[in-house]
Amino acid sequence: MVRPQFLRLQGYQPILPPEALEEQGIAGSDLIKLDGNENPYGCSPRVARALAEYPSYHIYPDPYQTRLRRALGDYTHVPYENIIAGSGSDELIELTFRLFLENGDKVISWVPTFGMYRFTAELFGGVEVPLLRDASYELDLGRLEQALDKRTKIIVVASPNNPTGNTTPMRAIERLLDTGRIVVVDEAYYEFSGITAASHVPEVDNLIVLRSFSKWAGLAGLRVGYGLFPSSVARYIDATKQPYNVNSAGLVAALESLADLDYLNGRVQAILEEREALMKGLKGLPFLKPFPSEANFILCQVVKGKASDLHKGLQKRGILIRYFDTPLLKDFIRISVGKPEHTTAILKALQETNNETV
Numbered sequence: 001m002v003r004p005q006f007l008r009l010q011g012y013q014p015i016l017p018p019e020a021l022e023e024q025g026i027a028g029s030d031l032i033k034l035d036g037n038e039n040p041y042g043c044s045p046r047v048a049r050a051l052a053e054y055p056s057y058h059i060y061p062d063p064y065q066t067r068l069r070r071a072l073g074d075y076t077h078v079p080y081e082n083i084i085a086g087s088g089s090d091e092l093i094e095l096t097f098r099l100f101l102e103n104g105d106k107v108i109s110w111v112p113t114f115g116m117y118r119f120t121a122e123l124f125g126g127v128e129v130p131l132l133r134d135a136s137y138e139l140d141l142g143r144l145e146q147a148l149d150k151r152t153k154i155i156v157v158a159s160p161n162n163p164t165g166n167t168t169p170m171r172a173i174e175r176l177l178d179t180g181r182i183v184v185v186d187e188a189y190y191e192f193s194g195i196t197a198a199s200h201v202p203e204v205d206n207l208i209v210l211r212s213f214s215k216w217a218g219l220a221g222l223r224v225g226y227g228l229f230p231s232s233v234a235r236y237i238d239a240t241k242q243p244y245n246v247n248s249a250g251l252v253a254a255l256e257s258l259a260d261l262d263y264l265n266g267r268v269q270a271i272l273e274e275r276e277a278l279m280k281g282l283k284g285l286p287f288l289k290p291f292p293s294e295a296n297f298i299l300c301q302v303v304k305g306k307a308s309d310l311h312k313g314l315q316k317r318g319i320l321i322r323y324f325d326t327p328l329l330k331d332f333i334r335i336s337v338g339k340p341e342h343t344t345a346i347l348k349a350l351q352e353t354n355n356e357t358v
Helices: 018-023 045-053 066-076 088-100 116-123 141-147 170-177 198-203 231-240 248-258 261-283 307-316 340-357
Strands: 083-086 106-111 127-132 152-158 182-186 207-212 225-228 288-290 297-302 322-325 330-336
Touching: 045 248, 066 083, 066 225, 066 248, 083 088, 083 231, 088 116, 088 152, 088 182, 088 207, 088 225, 088 231, 106 116, 116 127, 127 141, 141 170, 152 170, 170 182, 198 207, 248 261, 261 288, 261 297, 261 340, 307 322, 307 330, 307 340
Parallel strands: 106 127, 106 152, 152 182, 182 207
Antiparallel strands: 083 225, 207 225, 288 297, 297 330, 322 330
């Protein structure tokens, strides 16, 4: 009785949490975790205080997300009516794809990119059409016309892109919008680049911008994201989402984050400065080729040796990174930007591990 698309569905491969690694004999308390693009500084101090003092966990949260949507309107300069919050931006990808896709409909993505697009398209009976980025990981718009057909419903672009770290210029997004398809711009790492398509959302009827509190605000464990939708689409998203999809803790934490922007922007600036220090150090390692990044991570090609060997060697030293061994990212690693002491530790460990394996 299982629906056919679930029989062949390939699940999304998440990173392991520290407690799961402890079961494998890797001490969680000593880990340097640079594999999940999380904020090493954590959330605003106001968040912890507000969560501890919140008196109404026994009451269902606001299904209309009224206070958060109004605060997000001030933050994004997009009208309240265009904004819907979700349990992470992953839920908003799911809500969007569910709204538009029927069996056999197509989603164009630009690869390599975030694996959740393929997974979610297949979840609802759709088909991902992956278009290859160019050698600099920019969109190759010459591939677009040939890929479009009557079943193409959605074009999705991550900007900055995960795992390559580069943004997509507005002129390229405008070209995608000209196709008339729904264009989803995933801006989960927006705060690290400052480049956004958000102001265009109220002006066009086929642009959706998704964002997250996981990275810049340090709320990855609470799962809060939001989408900026054309007002007509926002009504459908609101009507089809679960009524209490963002729990009370998430609502409180997101509001407190937006009330403490000076602190959080200071943490973002510290990450940006450390990104430059990490990039400088990585460029000094002859066995790696780091790529420019406008996010809070750096993608590197392992030009001498194997990415899997580096991953294993670092893990033995209590340092976690993401490595890839796929056709598009053969022998690549992705390193999240941490604190200065993390940069020092990983550069030293990379050199030691390379000396052992090459």
